Amino acid sequence: MVRIGLIGIGFMGMIHYLAARKASGAQVTALCSRDAKKLAGDWRGVRGNFGPPGEQMDLGAVKRYPRFEDMLADPDIDLIDVCSPTHLHADMALAALKAGKHVLVEKAIAIDPEQADAMLRTAADAKRLLMVAHVLPFVPEFAFAATAVRGGEYGKLLGAHFKRVISRPDWSADIGDAAKTGGPAVDLHIHDTHFIGLIAGVPAKVFSSGLIGKDGAVDYLTTQYLYGPGGPAVSCSSGATAMKGRPFVHGYEIYLEKATLVYESGTTPLTVYLEDGQSEQPALAGGDDPLGGFTAEIDAAAEGVRTSKAPDLLSGKLARDALVLCFREIASVRTGKAVAVQE
Numbered sequence: 001m002v003r004i005g006l007i008g009i010g011f012m013g014m015i016h017y018l019a020a021r022k023a024s025g026a027q028v029t030a031l032c033s034r035d036a037k038k039l040a041g042d043w044r045g046v047r048g049n050f051g052p053p054g055e056q057m058d059l060g061a062v063k064r065y066p067r068f069e070d071m072l073a074d075p076d077i078d079l080i081d082v083c084s085p086t087h088l089h090a091d092m093a094l095a096a097l098k099a100g101k102h103v104l105v106e107k108a109i110a111i112d113p114e115q116a117d118a119m120l121r122t123a124a125d126a127k128r129l130l131m132v133a134h135v136l137p138f139v140p141e142f143a144f145a146a147t148a149v150r151g152g153e154y155g156k157l158l159g160a161h162f163k164r165v166i167s168r169p170d171w172s173a174d175i176g177d178a179a180k181t182g183g184p185a186v187d188l189h190i191h192d193t194h195f196i197g198l199i200a201g202v203p204a205k206v207f208s209s210g211l212i213g214k215d216g217a218v219d220y221l222t223t224q225y226l227y228g229p230g231g232p233a234v235s236c237s238s239g240a241t242a243m244k245g246r247p248f249v250h251g252y253e254i255y256l257e258k259a260t261l262v263y264e265s266g267t268t269p270l271t272v273y274l275e276d277g278q279s280e281q282p283a284l285a286g287g288d289d290p291l292g293g294f295t296a297e298i299d300a301a302a303e304g305v306r307t308s309k310a311p312d313l314l315s316g317k318l319a320r321d322a323l324v325l326c327f328r329e330i331a332s333v334r335t336g337k338a339v340a341v342q343e
Helices: 011-020 068-072 086-098 113-126 140-151 190-200 292-307 316-335
Strands: 002-007 026-032 063-065 079-082 102-106 130-133 157-167 205-212 218-226 233-242 249-256 259-264 268-274
Touching: 002 011, 002 068, 002 292, 011 026, 011 292, 026 068, 026 292, 063 068, 068 086, 079 086, 079 292, 086 102, 086 113, 102 292, 113 130, 113 316, 130 292, 130 316, 140 190, 140 249, 140 259, 140 268, 140 292, 157 190, 190 233, 190 316, 205 233, 205 316, 218 316
Parallel strands: 002 026, 002 079, 026 063, 079 102, 102 130, 157 233
Antiparallel strands: 157 249, 205 218, 218 233, 249 259, 259 268
16 A cells, blocks of 8 residues: 655645545555644635535544655655645655655646756656646546547547636635746646647647736637647637636547547537447446546556556656646747747
């Protein structure tokens, strides 16, 4: 059993803790927070945009540390799960790697690509795993699409459009602060850039149009990912400009040589349209559990620790490339020009 020390008891920290309770190969054995109330188990003030609300937790069987340094010194922890605000990811991950711990860090990998590069170098030097918790490939509808595209079951990827829209996040002070998250074009949209990188690779250029908010962050954008002659032709619209009554929505339309995959949360279940005009709605592993993808993600990280090999879905390099894509798209919005991804 892989023993996890979890740092940060905000919304994502709570989600990781609850998901880990259902994991088959890992368990949270230690928690770290500067908030004495949360360390005592009072999570009633924690909330987010999905999943259960926070509640009073029984943490009697879990070690609790108010200081991160003390948790890192615990020899009975195999994996540090970093669920702090994004601007703290790099420093905490670097400290954990240098302390000889494997690391799972919640997305985004860091607040800027330079920090991400430093994290990758340090993991290599320390001979420890740096895994990044991008949950989308573990969500059943996206897991199906990733397997279908990467496995070639329906032929080559021809094109795709992705969509991810929320209202302005307001469930915590940190999530609404672009200086701590990068704003919606990073904190939200990086789900899309990670998935696009996974199934299509890194494009040569991006061209984005978008909206810049009062705080100077890009709140909404539509991007074309330019792979050059022969494609694929991929685009995405993502952001946080919807009114509060508009539920969170994400989805895709993916065009393959022998099938079209369509999914939109809340309206259109995953449907596979076939060459003969027939369609089917495949059975999906994981069911309707909103935490199921996170449990699968944590089990994958635990397997990585056991085998000393990071799963490709949790690749630090893939997560770093996804962050770079976000930054190039932001640059394209600001300049109105296509921007090369590799500079």
